Amino acid sequence: MKGLTDIPGIRVGHASDFDALTGCTVVLCEQGAVAGCDIRGAATGTEEFDLLNPLHLADRIHAVVLAGGSAFGLEAASGVRRYLERKGVGFQTSVARIPLTPCAILFDLGIGKANVRPTREMGEKAAAAAHDGPVEEGSVGAGTGATVGKLFGMSRAMKGGIGAYTVSLEGYAGPVKVAALAAVNALGDILDPSTGKIVAGARKSAASAEFENSAEAMKHGAAGGFARENTTLVVVATDARLTKVAATKLAQLAAVGMARSISPVWTMSDGDVVIALSAGAQEANINNLGVAAAEAVAQAILRGVRTAKGLGGIPGLAK
Numbered sequence: 001m002k003g004l005t006d007i008p009g010i011r012v013g014h015a016s017d018f019d020a021l022t023g024c025t026v027v028l029c030e031q032g033a034v035a036g037c038d039i040r041g042a043a044t045g046t047e048e049f050d051l052l053n054p055l056h057l058a059d060r061i062h063a064v065v066l067a068g069g070s071a072f073g074l075e076a077a078s079g080v081r082r083y084l085e086r087k088g089v090g091f092q093t094s095v096a097r098i099p100l101t102p103c104a105i106l107f108d109l110g111i112g113k114a115n116v117r118p119t120r121e122m123g124e125k126a127a128a129a130a131h132d133g134p135v136e137e138g139s140v141g142a143g144t145g146a147t148v149g150k151l152f153g154m155s156r157a158m159k160g161g162i163g164a165y166t167v168s169l170e171g172y173a174g175p176v177k178v179a180a181l182a183a184v185n186a187l188g189d190i191l192d193p194s195t196g197k198i199v200a201g202a203r204k205s206a207a208s209a210e211f212e213n214s215a216e217a218m219k220h221g222a223a224g225g226f227a228r229e230n231t232t233l234v235v236v237a238t239d240a241r242l243t244k245v246a247a248t249k250l251a252q253l254a255a256v257g258m259a260r261s262i263s264p265v266w267t268m269s270d271g272d273v274v275i276a277l278s279a280g281a282q283e284a285n286i287n288n289l290g291v292a293a294a295e296a297v298a299q300a301i302l303r304g305v306r307t308a309k310g311l312g313g314i315p316g317l318a319k
Contacts (some may be wrong), residue, residue, distance in 0.1 A: 003135035003164025003300070007237040009033070012181065013130030014141030014162070021112025021312050024067035024076040025141035025162060025183060025234050026126040030089045033277040034100070034241075038255050040265075041231060041272030045105040047074045052102060052275065054244040062089050063101040063127070063274055064200045066183050066233045068108035069117030077103035079123030092188055098132040104273045106231040106310030107186040108145030110154050111312040135164040135181060138307035138318055142233065146185035148305060149201030150230060151214040151222060158200045159316030160184035163304030167292040169284060170233040176284045178238045180254065180296035184304035186262045187230040187269050189214050193260040193298045200305035200317055215263045226291045231271035232258060232301065234275030236293050239280030246286050251276035253290025257297025 004010050016023035035050040051058050054176050063080050067073030081099045084090060090097030109117075126141065139146075143161035148155045166179040182191065189201025189211065198211040214222070236254045251274040258265050258272060266272050274297070310316035 001166045002133065003166060004179045004235060004237050005132045005135055006166045006177050006179045007239050007279050010066040011130035011132050012135050013126045014136055015126035015129065016140050016144045017116065018144065020116035021145040022068035022108050022116060022118055023123055023141045023144035024065060024073065024118040024126050026130055027064040028127060028130045029277060029279055030062055032062060033279040034059065034244055035061045035246050036244055036251045036276050038251035040255055041215055041270040042268040043231065044271035044273055045071050047077055047103040047289055049102050051100050054248055058091055058100055062099040063099065064235050065101055065103035065123060067103065067105050067118040068142055068145050070105055070107045070109055072117035073105040074103050075120050076118040076123030077101050081202055083124045083127040089122055090216040096099045104233050105231055106142060106146065106183060106205065107229040108185065110229055111145045111147060111314060121210060131236045131305045135302055137162050137164055137317065139309045139311050142183040143304060146183060148184060148186045149189050149214065150187050151202050151217060152212065156203045157314055159305050159310050159314045161308030163300040163302065163307060165296045165299035166304060167296045169292050172282065172284060174282065176240050176282045178236065178289055178292040178296050179272065180300040181235045182297065182300040182304050183233040185230055185300050186232045187267055188262045188264045190301060190305045191261050192302060218264065226263050230269050232262060234297055235275045235277065236274060236297065237277040237279055240278060240284035240289055241280060242278035247278050249275045249286055250289055250293055254293035254297050256294035261298040261301040283299035
């Protein structure tokens with residue numbers, strides 16, 4: 001299992017700044033992918049998301065950019081466009097090919113150096129590093145400065161990161177795959193969907209390894225960590241053939257995986273986003289794809305914390 005790159009035509013690259021603790025992740029689909037999105041968080045930062053609207057003229061996109069740096073990180077998408085333009089990839093107009101590259105950002109300025117953010121050059125570097133091998137997970141790319149469990153502040157938080165997972169559907173002419181990549185930077189705690197238990201999140205104190213349970217604390221009035229400084233970003237891809245309407249529905253169904261693995265989720269302080277990509281010609285039922293997508297997302301989020309190493313004084317589960 002390689003993660004998102006299990007889908008033919010999809011490549012993934014990271015660029016990381018381990019000094020400033022930020023970075024970006026690029027998902028390339030140079031042959032074009034039909035795409036849709038679902039936005040459930042209330043604190044999103046995005047660029048060119050109108051491309052994902054089923055009513056938009058463009059029928060395919062060529063890359064997705066995930067970046068740290070809050071709104072400043074949107075600059076990384078310019079580097080990806082520059083990289084793709086040089087390769088002749090893009091939407092054909094009468095005078096030029098225009099690479100279509102939606103971008104979503106997360107807030108990681110509370111760790112590392114707040115005045116250093118992903119740049120156009122970093123986006124170009126991540127695009128150039130994209131490959132179809134196993135997706136590198138943990139504290140890399142857009143997950144370099146990601147953290148989780150921030151209801152009580154950064155001193156009691158834990159490290160988040162990049163996670164990837166693939167689910168295969170049987171019963172068709174050939175196996176149909178649905179894969180997910182998640183950059184996990186949630187306000188809430190991360191749960192193991194199989195047990196409901198917290199695996200990473202807000203701790204009882206800065207020196208403790210015991211979890212507080214953010215959702216339970218909120219039921220008793222806790223509200224101290226609700227700064228707009230979070231966001232989990234997800235890209236789901238399948239080798240099934242979908243329309244833009246169906247891709248949008250797949251993104252909605254995939255978001256169920258967030259609800260299974262993040263508590264609380266979709267808050268006023270999270271910019272949670274799911275982008276779905278169709279990059280194949282297989283036939284598959286959208287409901288079946290949605291079940292697989294929800295599982296892939298939940299497991300990718302879980303892997304995003306289990307593979308994250310501690311950085312910037314924030315402890316992680318990986319050694």
